[in-house]
Amino acid sequence: GENVEQHPSTLSVQEGDSAVIKCTYSDSASNYFPWYKQELGKRPQLIIDIRSNVGEKKDQRIAVTLNKTAKHFSLHITETQPEDSAVYFCAASKGNTGKLIFGQGTTLQVKP
Amino acid sequence: GAVVSQHPSRVICKSGTSVKIECRSLDFQATTMFWYRQFPKQSLMLMATSNEGSKATYEQGVEKDKFLINHASLTLSTLTVTSAHPEDSSFYICSAWGAGGLNTEAFFGQGTRLTVV
Secondary structure (H helix, E strand, C coil), X not given: CCCEEEECCEEEEECCCCEEEEEEECCCCEEEEEEEEECCCCCCEEEEEXXXXXXXXXXXXXXXXXXXXXXXXXXXXXXXXXXXXXXXXXXXXXXXXXXXXXCCXXXXXXXX | CCCEEEECCEEEECCCCCEEEEEXXXXXXXXXXXXXXXXXXXXXXXXXXXXXXXXXXXXXXXXXXXXXXXXXXXXXXXXXXXXXXXXXXXXXEEEEECCCCCCXXXXXXXXXXXXXX
């Protein structure tokens, strides 16, 4: 089955700096790659997603890139703010099933 | 976006008892829902796929007789943790895939914090 690896497990940046989180997946049939932000005790919140028919997607300070050949995708957050501090998860899914396999998570700390 | 409601949000039960968690899609029909478990400071682990009108599909290592899933209608899936033990204490979250189209997304319930004492 699908396996998703996420790095780093923790990331600390200064406010205003950029943050990059990387994920690799094993199943070449996967075609949907969402990124979630989760605050303690809350449900995951979708922040951006990408499908395999595109290589990059951007939404204001957040962007995601996908390299299908290498089977990896990355989350880029620019001009980080303290409120960006949270746990971020990548996930992968195939077909149009909604069955998500999650990465291990990255705890992002943005220092004021 | 679509709304998925999960209840209860918190439950404390005694060892050996059973607990039922409900997951409802409020404004769309979900033929498939998913159940995840999340231990503290860990990721969401897929437990099972809940299929309306048929048996659930469990991931490897998940005991189907312990985690009973019933998807009785297009808007409701339930997870029953039977004979709960302290090691079952966790955060349980359901999700439903949005209705129709190829550009939909997963919608998550609020999660249920289960504590077995």
